[in-house]
Structure formats: structure tokens, C-alpha cells
Amino acid sequence: MTSDDGFNDVSNEYSLLAPGPVNLHPEVRKALALPMIHHRTPEFDKILKRVLENIKKVFQTTQEVFLLTTTGSGGMEALLVNTLSPGDKVLAIVSGKFGERWADMAKHYGASVTVLEVPWGEAVQVSLVEDHLKNNPDTRAVLCQACETSTAVSHPIRELADVISKYSETLFLVDAITALGAYPLPMDEWKIDGLVAGSQKAFMLPTGMAFISFSQKAWKFIEGAKFPRYYFDVRKEKKANASGETFFSSNVAIIRALDVVLNLIQAQGLNKLFHDIHRRAELTRIFAQKLGFTLYAKSPSDSVTALTVPSHMDGQKIRLHLEEAHNITIMGGQDQAKGKIIRVGHMGYIQDQELIRLIASLGHCLRHFDPAFISVEQISMVADEARKWLEQNP
Incomplete structure (x- = not known):
């Protein structure tokens, strides 16, 4: 699957990263x-x-x-x-x-x-x-x-x-x-x-x-x-x-x-389950902010992360483009937060490669709506950093 900026998403497999329902084991x-x-x-x-x-x-x-x-x-x-x-x-x-x-x-x-x-x-x-x-x-x-x-x-x-x-x-x-x-x-x-x-x-x-x-x-x-x-x-x-x-x-x-x-x-034990979900949340919070998002929740949960989109963009359009162009489902905001945020879930059966793919795809979604906001090179750099972070934080 290739986006309009030439990004080739080699994995065409559907990824459900919503706050629920989630990927099944x-x-x-x-x-x-x-x-x-x-x-x-x-x-x-x-x-x-x-x-x-x-x-x-x-x-x-x-x-x-x-x-x-x-x-x-x-x-x-x-x-x-x-x-x-x-x-x-x-x-x-x-x-x-x-x-x-x-x-x-x-x-x-x-x-x-x-x-x-x-x-x-x-x-x-x-x-x-x-x-x-x-x-x-x-x-x-x-x-x-x-x-x-x-x-x-x-x-x-x-x-x-x-x-x-x-x-x-x-x-x-x-x-x-x-x-x-x-x-x-x-x-x-x-x-x-x-x-x-x-x-x-x-x-x-x-x-x-x-x-x-x-x-x-x-x-x-x-x-x-x-x-x-x-x-x-x-x-x-x-x-x-x-x-x-x-x-x-x-x-x-x-x-x-x-x-x-x-x-x-x-x-695996409850503590290991909690650790894995926390790790996904931390990865998302750290590297989504490197792409240009900000955290919406002042007391963020480990189960789901809400990201404020850049003020000149529409969160609903971002989540729709992510699904149509990259085959990844997340959720947008509701009521007063509609269009202002996107929400990424960290529960369910999620592999590390899906997390890296999510970060890269989110970057290319931002670039789709504003090519001057972030470059292909910056997106690649953030995705590589995310991959190294996962290796260093098993």
C-alpha cells in the first residue's frame, strides 16, 4: 500500500488499535x-x-x-x-x-x-x-x-x-x-x-x-x-x-x-500483562509527540492514549485517512473533543511491528494533510528511534 507521498507500507494486514474492541489473540x-x-x-x-x-x-x-x-x-x-x-x-x-x-x-x-x-x-x-x-x-x-x-x-x-x-x-x-x-x-x-x-x-x-x-x-x-x-x-x-x-x-x-x-x-502473570500494556502506552506517548502531536490527558491512562492533533488539522480526517491508506483503525474524539484528538488503544494482541508501523503511518498522515509539517526523513528517523526504544525496553 503506497501513500500519496511515496511511503510504501509493506504490511497490508489490518491492525485494530482502537480503545476497544481490540486485536484478538x-x-x-x-x-x-x-x-x-x-x-x-x-x-x-x-x-x-x-x-x-x-x-x-x-x-x-x-x-x-x-x-x-x-x-x-x-x-x-x-x-x-x-x-x-x-x-x-x-x-x-x-x-x-x-x-x-x-x-x-x-x-x-x-x-x-x-x-x-x-x-x-x-x-x-x-x-x-x-x-x-x-x-x-x-x-x-x-x-x-x-x-x-x-x-x-x-x-x-x-x-x-x-x-x-x-x-x-x-x-x-x-x-x-x-x-x-x-x-x-x-x-x-x-x-x-x-x-x-x-x-x-x-x-x-x-x-x-x-x-x-x-x-x-x-x-x-x-x-x-x-x-x-x-x-x-x-x-x-x-x-x-x-x-x-x-x-x-x-x-x-x-x-x-x-x-x-x-x-x-x-x-504470564498480571504484572507482565500490565508491563506490556504500559510499554505500548509509553512508546505511543513518546514518539507521537516527536511527530508533532501533544498529549490530551493530563493524567494519561496506560490502556488508551488521546493525542491532540495539530491545530490546523482535523482528527476525524486523520483517523479516516489512517484507516483508508494504511489499514489501521484508531478512534477520534467525541463531542467537544471531536476533530481535536485521536485515540490509540494499547490493549489486546499487539506486536512490536504494529507499533512501529503505527508511528510511521501517523507521521505520513500528518504529512498527507500538510507536507510542510514533517518531512519523510523526519518520519523515518522517528520510526527508527521507536524501533530502537522497543529493543532497549523489552
Whole structure:
């Protein structure tokens, strides 16, 4: 594939470097291609039992983790409906699109929601949450994204949990869909009360499942919660899991592939997984800036990087050109960040050569829209530096 400035992209293979869904591991692709089996058979019962136990290690919890056939947003809703009641006071930390979505969900069910607006690209100040709880000790829940996917901001979850855990009647519910499995987020140690992850992120699976867990503190509230719930009622799921089944039909294909992923994670260790994702994030942050991008997030996440494009360029056009001319998919900005940023994901099955190719291709995209902005020689130099950096930082 040759660009308009003569750059020859020798690899024509499609590369998915979005914040989710992500490139699937080859072993996952094999598992997804297996013949279907029924979800009420001894064969699947063994798989489910193994998965329910091993996924706790990624959540770093002794509590049950529930497997829901839904998207991550369904998992966010499940955290709300299992712990809250109409009229409950909720503090929603909103720093982007997904914080807005969670606040809207809580309002829709009838919670009394106070929104703590955080400027896009910034992390929440813990002191503001602390002040709110001092003035409103009857707050039932605080909602926060571990990583706000739309801005690539990582929020100080450990510090927030330290503050919130001191209030016995307040739960800390965390959307870790673009965080869990990508960097440390130990549920029990940090005293997180509700945690949700998504299959299509660090778990390297297709979209279609959410994984949720609740602390012992949260279980005290679950029985008395009054928000309507049926499909997402974890009491039913807990009882079914204790009998070796899921309450509703199991997502056999994804759960079977999840078994493969959890075995892969166990073989390499969580710390190695975190290291690999951090390494990709560092490579992207360092060398994209050498090309002329700047970092959008003031507290950048390791799972996804948001890059501010040069002011005279359009981020939406850059990501589209990257896909059409170089066969690489990333994402653009949303709402107030639309056209201003591009977002690169670091989760999933990503090889070093894809990272080097990404850096070179991003440089040629910039050159496509402004030939005077960067030269072919500069792009080549940055790509070579990136290659050496990867060799020196295994």
C-alpha cells in the first residue's frame, strides 16, 4: 500500500488499535472457531467453574464475579440496579462521555444525582469528593470511571476509595471497562465496592459480555435495593453460579474464549500483562509527540492514549485517512473533543511491528494533510528511534 507521498507500507494486514474492541489473540480466534456446545452439559460446566474462579484473580478479589451477556454499559447499569433505590443520593464524577452516560442511567432510575463536572482531559480532585461527602454524608454511592475512555484520563481510584471507604453507608462504584486487566486495580485491597469490566478491552475478546463484582460492604445493600431488576439481578445469578450454572443462557463462545484468555494471563502473570500494556502506552506517548502531536490527558491512562492533533488539522480526517491508506483503525474524539484528538488503544494482541508501523503511518498522515509539517526523513528517523526504544525496553 503506497501513500500519496511515496511511503510504501509493506504490511497490508489490518491492525485494530482502537480503545476497544481490540486485536484478538490467535488462541482466542481458535477457540471462537470451535463447534458450538450446549451450556447445560458437563463439558461446559467444567469450563464455567474454571472461569468463575480464575477471573477473580484479574479482579483481585475473593468475592464472586458475575458474567453477564451484555455490553459494558449493561454492566454499568447492573452495578446501579443491584445497589440503589429511587431517591438515593448519588455523586457522579463526569469527565467525559461515559461519565455522562452513567449519571444519566442513575437519573433515569430515579436517583438524586449530583454531578461533579471535571474538565475534559483532567482527573478529578480527590479533595472535591472528600468535601462533598463531608457535606453530604448520606450519599449512597459515588460513580467514577477508572479510565474515562473518551479522554484517556486515568482517575485516582485508590485515593478516592481511601476517602469513600470511611463512610459506611456510601458505596464506591467503578467503571473499569477500559482499565481492568490493563493496569493495577486490585478490588479488595483498594476497597472498591462495585467493579465492572468489558470483554472487548484488556480481556482480548469480542464485544458482548460484561463482568461485575461487589464487595462485602455492597452485599449488605443489595438485598434492600429498590431499583427494578430482573435480567441483571445478581442474587439470581449468584444462586445459579453456586449450582455450577448461569441463570440465563450462557454465552458459550465468549466464555470458552475467556477461559483461554485467563489461562494466558495466569501463565504470564498480571504484572507482565500490565508491563506490556504500559510499554505500548509509553512508546505511543513518546514518539507521537516527536511527530508533532501533544498529549490530551493530563493524567494519561496506560490502556488508551488521546493525542491532540495539530491545530490546523482535523482528527476525524486523520483517523479516516489512517484507516483508508494504511489499514489501521484508531478512534477520534467525541463531542467537544471531536476533530481535536485521536485515540490509540494499547490493549489486546499487539506486536512490536504494529507499533512501529503505527508511528510511521501517523507521521505520513500528518504529512498527507500538510507536507510542510514533517518531512519523510523526519518520519523515518522517528520510526527508527521507536524501533530502537522497543529493543532497549523489552
